[in-house]
Amino acid sequence: MTDASINPQASEGEARFGDFVALLKPRVMSLVVFTAAVGLLAAPVPVHPFIAFFAVLCIAIGGGASGALNMWYDADIDAVMKRTAKRPIPAGKVTPGDALAIGLTLSGFSCVMLGLAANWVAAGLLAFTIFFYVVIYTMWLKRWTPQNIVIGGAAGAFPPMIGWAVATGGVSVESVLMFLLTFMWTPPHFWALALFVKSDYDKAGVPMLTVTHGRRSARRHILGYTILLAAVAVGIGFTSVGGPVYLAVAVVLNALFLKGAVDILRRDEAASEADGYKSEKSFFKLSLLYLFLHFGAILAEAALRPWGLGGW
């Protein structure tokens, strides 16, 4: 920890408790909590409520720890980009060493506590998720390939799989499909945003598809991933976590999502600029609802099961 009595320069922007919390990326944590809880509750094996709560907390903290490690490694590019310049490390509030220490400590704690509370398969998956996000994505592929969003999306897609493993102690078709749902959803969601928000990734030296391969290519990629996503999303409807409610939601949402992706492909930059990127913006808004409603429908099927209404 920085000692301001020894280092007077540090007293200006000294870290508050909230700055350490910000290192854990709380907004990303909320998605992790929701999808992990759905994975856990949709599993066919009941879990004691306290153990379920504790396990989801461990998964959230593990996700937060990987966020802290990401901020530690990416402090140089965070300082260059407007969106991230106010993060605790580039803002000078938290030292890189403190962020690294917090990230490593919480990573270890969250995995061991999850292993003790639930099982070691779930703990292993959480450890792999942290490793994947920090080493494979942040350190290796993020600055190397324009497919970085696809790789990063994989890390964010693991929580429902971990939640499922907490209950069942293993991996199954259902949990892999729930992983694929978030994995396939991330690229169209992010590239739609990249089309209408001016970012400074190129200034930071991070290759983005819209810059390296052009915006036309990004439009094609959005449709490609949306088609694959629709196959996964509807496919879940025929597994044990699906049912009539889920299938109805999936069919409607994927039809709308596919239509949105086709609209984006049909437009060129001139048309988009003329109406202020209307189609791209509505596709992005729909993508937020899309993921929430799919996992919400899986949760609804699980909630209806005790009354003999959920599932097939």
Next chain:
Amino acid sequence: MFREEHELHKRRWGRNLGLGIVLAIFVALVFGLTVVKVSLEDFRTPAETGGEQ
């Protein structure tokens, strides 16, 4: 007789309080987890299982 509070302690009060609360919550959670684990039907003491899991 207490020593006069150091300026550093005042400045870090919020951070220390936050950490203290987090540690207290952690202790409470581990205690709760222990109670739940030993209350589960499949819980066996090492004496009952002959030292095997």
